[in-house]
Amino acid sequence: MSNGIDGDVILRVDDLKKYFTPHQGFLQSFGKVRKVVRAVDGVSFEIRRGEIFGLIGESGSGKTTTGKLVMKLIDPTSGRILFNGRDVTSIGQAETKEYRRQVQMIFQDPYASMNPRFKIRDVLEEPLEIHRISGNRAERDTRVVRALTEVKLTPPEDFMGRFPHMLSGGQRQRVATARTLILNPAMLVADEPVSMIDLSTRAEILHMMKDVQRDLGLTYLYITHDLSTARYFTDRIAVMYLGRIVEMGRADDIIDHPAHPYTRALIEAVPEPVTGKVDEVKELPISGEIPSPSNIPPGCRFHTRCPFAKEECRAEAEPELMDLGGGHYHACRRWKEIG
Amino acid sequence: MKLDDAAFRLKEFWDEFRKERNGLVGLGILAAAILAVFLEPLIIPYPEASSRWRDITYWQDNSKSAPPAWTNLFTARKSAVARTLQDARIQDRGPGEKVYTYTYDYDYNRAPYDLLVRGEGSGNIPLTVTVRRPDGVSVEIVRYVLQDLAGQTFRLSFSNEGRSNALEFLRKTERPENAAQIATMSYGVAEILFSKAEPDFVKGPKPLTGRYEIEVTAGFTDPRASIEHMEIVVVGRVSGILGTDSMKRDIFSGVVAGMKWALMIGLLTSIVSVLVGVFYGITAAYFGGRVDSVMMLIFDYFISLPVLPILIVFSAVYKPSIWTIIAALILFFWVGPVKTVRSMALQIKEETYIEAAKALGAGHGRIIFRHMAPLLIPYSFASMALAVPGAIVYESSVSLLGLGDATIVSWGQILHDALGSGAVLSGLWWWVVPPGLLIAVMGMTFAFLGFAMDKILHPKLKTR
Amino acid sequence: MSETILQVKNLKLYYHTSKGSVKALDDVSFDLAAGETLGLVGESGCGKTTMGTGLLRMPTPPGRFEGGQILVEGRDIIPLPEREIRKDVRWEKVSMVFQGAMNCLTPVYTIGKQMMETLQEHRGMEKAEAQELIKEYLGYVGLPADVTARYPHELSGGMKQRVVIATALFLKPRVVILDEPTTALDVIVQAQIINLLKKLKKTFDLSFIFITHDLALEAEVSDRICVMYAGKIAELGSNEQIYGEKGPAHPYTERLLAATPRLRRKVESLSFIPGTPPDLITPPMGCRFHPRCPKAYDRCRVEEPPVREIEPGHMAACWRCFE
Numbered sequence A: 001m002s003n004g005i006d007g008d009v010i011l012r013v014d015d016l017k018k019y020f021t022p023h024q025g026f027l028q029s030f031g032k033v034r035k036v037v038r039a040v041d042g043v044s045f046e047i048r049r050g051e052i053f054g055l056i057g058e059s060g061s062g063k064t065t066t067g068k069l070v071m072k073l074i075d076p077t078s079g080r081i082l083f084n085g086r087d088v089t090s091i092g093q094a095e096t097k098e099y100r101r102q103v104q105m106i107f108q109d110p111y112a113s114m115n116p117r118f119k120i121r122d123v124l125e126e127p128l129e130i131h132r133i134s135g136n137r138a139e140r141d142t143r144v145v146r147a148l149t150e151v152k153l154t155p156p157e158d159f160m161g162r163f164p165h166m167l168s169g170g171q172r173q174r175v176a177t178a179r180t181l182i183l184n185p186a187m188l189v190a191d192e193p194v195s196m197i198d199l200s201t202r203a204e205i206l207h208m209m210k211d212v213q214r215d216l217g218l219t220y221l222y223i224t225h226d227l228s229t230a231r232y233f234t235d236r237i238a239v240m241y242l243g244r245i246v247e248m249g250r251a252d253d254i255i256d257h258p259a260h261p262y263t264r265a266l267i268e269a270v271p272e273p274v275t276g277k278v279d280e281v282k283e284l285p286i287s288g289e290i291p292s293p294s295n296i297p298p299g300c301r302f303h304t305r306c307p308f309a310k311e312e313c314r315a316e317a318e319p320e321l322m323d324l325g326g327g328h329y330h331a332c333r334r335w336k337e338i339g
Numbered sequence B: 001m002k003l004d005d006a007a008f009r010l011k012e013f014w015d016e017f018r019k020e021r022n023g024l025v026g027l028g029i030l031a032a033a034i035l036a037v038f039l040e041p042l043i044i045p046y047p048e049a050s051s052r053w054r055d056i057t058y059w060q061d062n063s064k065s066a067p068p069a070w071t072n073l074f075t076a077r078k079s080a081v082a083r084t085l086q087d088a089r090i091q092d093r094g095p096g097e098k099v100y101t102y103t104y105d106y107d108y109n110r111a112p113y114d115l116l117v118r119g120e121g122s123g124n125i126p127l128t129v130t131v132r133r134p135d136g137v138s139v140e141i142v143r144y145v146l147q148d149l150a151g152q153t154f155r156l157s158f159s160n161e162g163r164s165n166a167l168e169f170l171r172k173t174e175r176p177e178n179a180a181q182i183a184t185m186s187y188g189v190a191e192i193l194f195s196k197a198e199p200d201f202v203k204g205p206k207p208l209t210g211r212y213e214i215e216v217t218a219g220f221t222d223p224r225a226s227i228e229h230m231e232i233v234v235v236g237r238v239s240g241i242l243g244t245d246s247m248k249r250d251i252f253s254g255v256v257a258g259m260k261w262a263l264m265i266g267l268l269t270s271i272v273s274v275l276v277g278v279f280y281g282i283t284a285a286y287f288g289g290r291v292d293s294v295m296m297l298i299f300d301y302f303i304s305l306p307v308l309p310i311l312i313v314f315s316a317v318y319k320p321s322i323w324t325i326i327a328a329l330i331l332f333f334w335v336g337p338v339k340t341v342r343s344m345a346l347q348i349k350e351e352t353y354i355e356a357a358k359a360l361g362a363g364h365g366r367i368i369f370r371h372m373a374p375l376l377i378p379y380s381f382a383s384m385a386l387a388v389p390g391a392i393v394y395e396s397s398v399s400l401l402g403l404g405d406a407t408i409v410s411w412g413q414i415l416h417d418a419l420g421s422g423a424v425l426s427g428l429w430w431w432v433v434p435p436g437l438l439i440a441v442m443g444m445t446f447a448f449l450g451f452a453m454d455k456i457l458h459p460k461l462k463t464r
Numbered sequence C: 001m002s003e004t005i006l007q008v009k010n011l012k013l014y015y016h017t018s019k020g021s022v023k024a025l026d027d028v029s030f031d032l033a034a035g036e037t038l039g040l041v042g043e044s045g046c047g048k049t050t051m052g053t054g055l056l057r058m059p060t061p062p063g064r065f066e067g068g069q070i071l072v073e074g075r076d077i078i079p080l081p082e083r084e085i086r087k088d089v090r091w092e093k094v095s096m097v098f099q100g101a102m103n104c105l106t107p108v109y110t111i112g113k114q115m116m117e118t119l120q121e122h123r124g125m126e127k128a129e130a131q132e133l134i135k136e137y138l139g140y141v142g143l144p145a146d147v148t149a150r151y152p153h154e155l156s157g158g159m160k161q162r163v164v165i166a167t168a169l170f171l172k173p174r175v176v177i178l179d180e181p182t183t184a185l186d187v188i189v190q191a192q193i194i195n196l197l198k199k200l201k202k203t204f205d206l207s208f209i210f211i212t213h214d215l216a217l218e219a220e221v222s223d224r225i226c227v228m229y230a231g232k233i234a235e236l237g238s239n240e241q242i243y244g245e246k247g248p249a250h251p252y253t254e255r256l257l258a259a260t261p262r263l264r265r266k267v268e269s270l271s272f273i274p275g276t277p278p279d280l281i282t283p284p285m286g287c288r289f290h291p292r293c294p295k296a297y298d299r300c301r302v303e304e305p306p307v308r309e310i311e312p313g314h315m316a317a318c319w320r321c322f323e
């Protein structure tokens, strides 16, 4: 896949698929056959070194599953993941451990992602212990202090002795970030890192994350359902619908000139803090809710909700991503007609 | 979990635990039991009770099937209590002769079965035992020469060695018309010595209370002759705190010595089997899939084994030692916590922080031991406590059938002997009740502890 | 101006915990007109939910009213006996869609059975009649009648939220309190629910109290907006007064608005409010916002600003606004 923007590729995902087969007991297998959940259904993208790449979509569109696939927390049904040009899809245990030193993850729920019995110091030392880095206590402490300073939890000594429940959500997410930074990773997967944080401090966390990214030259895969923060935070965006990318390009291009009807609908639905809209009922271009990933519609998977859908959309094969130029891709076959 | 953290948690736990009355009762009893184990040599009158339980020579000088001493409190006719008289007044009398004087205050209605002179001697020693009664009369009861001893224990029973002397003494006061009866009467040496010397003794002796002095005169003309640890054993009609059994064994010593075995069997079995069970459960849950299926299959197999029948057959065939019995119990007990642990672990496994640890590169061992196991500690403690009674009861059951380890004394064995000797039929309740009650109390103690812990620690698991 | 149905005067509601009294609502006053939507915004923990449950006169323990009045159609409901409240006020006049209620539907009962329970408890209605009513209300919220036979896990988040809304409307209340009704939903579903609420408001002539922490969302639904900070009202004004060209009056609202990301305008950097909201057991002296306020000056640290009208219909509690 070529594109208009330069930079070397750190992560490439190639036609990645993850199908979940619901667990069946011995007896159940005699009954009705349950359908396969196609959570991720052929996703391809590239992330360049030093870039913030956003993955956006409604609940159930497969964002987290994609993130976990990249983290190798689950194995793909098919497809490949290339990290620095190397296929990491089926590497051994030792290599996976090394891969995980370079690719780290920040989880959505800052309340759940840390062992409640660990003090902040233990939380931050855990990666060092796992990877057998810095043998002695003093050296470890130095690294912990440095990481806490990096995420602006100062004075660091104040926080090291506390338990996670003694911190606010924002502070916890900072600790979670510090935990990933302590291993000097090359890339971070951040799964909705601010969705559970108060609005007033959300910007602060994103700000901090961006600073860290610039200072350390990191690459982010930022997963969110919130277009507004994505516009501010990311360089490029991929919009997912039912396990597939339907539009991808520079953040500004996508939001100012969306090509796919689904992206348009998403943008349309986002509220804006301006006056004078109380009495109007918002025109929503699409209706209904996202279908189940165990029952993906044939043809263009969006056709059941698309206001522009025609018979061809249902009957013909699913459209592939098409290049609009300037690194802007979309997957709507009627793009020309709908303008 | 660092040390100060653990201390804090412990304090928190204790603050909660203090509010559980049953738990406190359990803890109190457990503390007493542990204390008893440590003080065993001090509190039991027969320090070797544990190792020589089945050695009849160790018990031979005791009374047989004697009720506990305190039963005297509930009857008008007091029975002589079993005891030993040790502190002798020693006087030298002439060349090579010593007199050992023991005082004995007799204040009972029923005389002891017998008295013994016991000691360790060397060489040839002529011994004379004279009883000086409160009514001023002295009776020379035993005259005997110890021969060629080399430090062995000698035992001179009054009733064996002194019968003729005692009868002679009796004849002096008894009416001539009763003389024929003397030979056939059931009263023994002790009755004659501790009763009033008056006519019609044979119709019913009357106790002579007061201070008796028992003088043992020993001759030391043989240059090798010496005597050590000489004492007078009063073979009482009532004995000790819990009486004796038909094999003359002191039951109190037996049950106290059995305490440590009960605790050992209970704790060892429960700790090892819970540890095994907990890690089995976690491992099955953590790895899931095929590993889980196979492990659960094995588990199902074990849980459906009938414990007692197998244990009995096994014991009957192998005559196992206590360690083998514990090992066998563990084989059945480890399944106890598996189901619950597995389902708890399945939940914990889904926690985001487990996934986060994986994402950091943590291996299986780290996740199981550092992240999952600590959460199960509370449950493990509770189930350990709850497994103890079962283990104690099973060991007792095996022992009850006479299949226990013959080198130790356990409560189950005491019960087995009691039932085997028809203790219940002959009214020897002091032989049956104490071990039975202790089994029940120990079980209850740990059940109380377990329930209290369960109550306190379980809700903590749900809140994170 | 239309009729006032709800008036809150100097309301105080404290949670008496072992660590001290959490002053979750401290001297709060506002009123609500018929057919109006009042927005309640503020950071997490500022007392929004407390206000909601307080208005139903069912503060969560250990919460207790410590003063003030709640006038529903002119009658103070605080001193009323519980029986009266149940018969006449709660669910009958004022109802509420609780925060996260859609996730609290009992998984073992069908939707129909759960809705039926609410009806029978309050109205002792015949089964057939109740079923008719349930169908009717499901229609209002845009759900097919057959969802009554389904279990909660078979419904999507949006559908469950519709069920909860329908249940809140059953007894024809005049005021509905909506506590974060769309927070867990996707943008498109959120927009659908908002549209639905607007429609229902017209159909039933309802007043809403719309609780959220999202200022952008509030702009689209509320006629008037009440900004709360640390258990107190910081600013209360019309939609125009808060979101208009001129901008809000209170520094807190201003900062909150600046921290709200906007989709349709590229911003280089978002601003945020440093620090965290204060502990409500021992709130700061003077203006509660002063430790985080960029405009704070000496007076703010010692003297608490009262809530004052700074222009018709626009209240604020800030010394700077009074100048």
Ligand SMILES: Nc1ncnc2c1ncn2[C@@H]1O[C@H](COP(=O)(O)OP(=O)(O)OP(=O)(O)O)[C@@H](O)[C@H]1O
Pocket (backbone or CB within 6 Å): A020, A021, A022, A037, A038, A039, A057, A058, A059, A060, A061, A062, A063, A064, A065, A066, A225, A293
């Ligand atoms: N382990 C699993 N087994 C079965 N189905 C799963 C599993 N994990 C995810 N799914 C399903 O896959 C689909 C995609 O889930 P995913 O969590 O990736 O969505 P998401 O885009 O992150 O949504 P959200 O915004 O709610 O986090 C969902 O329908 C989900 O129910």
Ligand SMILES: Nc1ncnc2c1ncn2[C@@H]1O[C@H](COP(=O)(O)OP(=O)(O)OP(=O)(O)O)[C@@H](O)[C@H]1O
Pocket (backbone or CB within 6 Å): C015, C016, C017, C022, C024, C042, C043, C044, C045, C046, C047, C048, C049, C050, C051, C060, C061, C062, C063, C099, C213, C280
């Ligand atoms: N039951 C309770 N006991 C003690 N304190 C409580 C209780 N409920 C709420 N609080 C405290 O009262 C304050 C206000 O809480 P409230 O739930 O009203 O906030 P909120 O604005 O609804 O927050 P959120 O946006 O998180 O829902 C908080 O500081 C909270 O910690």
Ligand code: SF4
Pocket (backbone or CB within 6 Å): A260, A261, A262, A300, A301, A302, A303, A304, A306, A307, A308, A309, A310, A313, A319, A331, A332, A333, A334, A335
């Ligand atoms: S291909 Fe057809 S159905 Fe799909 S988005 Fe385009 S117009 Fe809509």
Ligand code: SF4
Pocket (backbone or CB within 6 Å): C250, C251, C252, C287, C288, C289, C290, C293, C294, C295, C296, C297, C300, C305, C317, C318, C319, C320, C321
């Ligand atoms: S009163 Fe002072 S501290 Fe409070 S908001 Fe106004 S300027 Fe800021």
Ligand SMILES: [Mg+2]
Pocket (backbone or CB within 6 Å): A063, A064, A065, A191
């Ligand atoms: Mg997700």
Ligand SMILES: [Mg+2]
Pocket (backbone or CB within 6 Å): C048, C049, C050, C099, C179
């Ligand atoms: Mg709330």
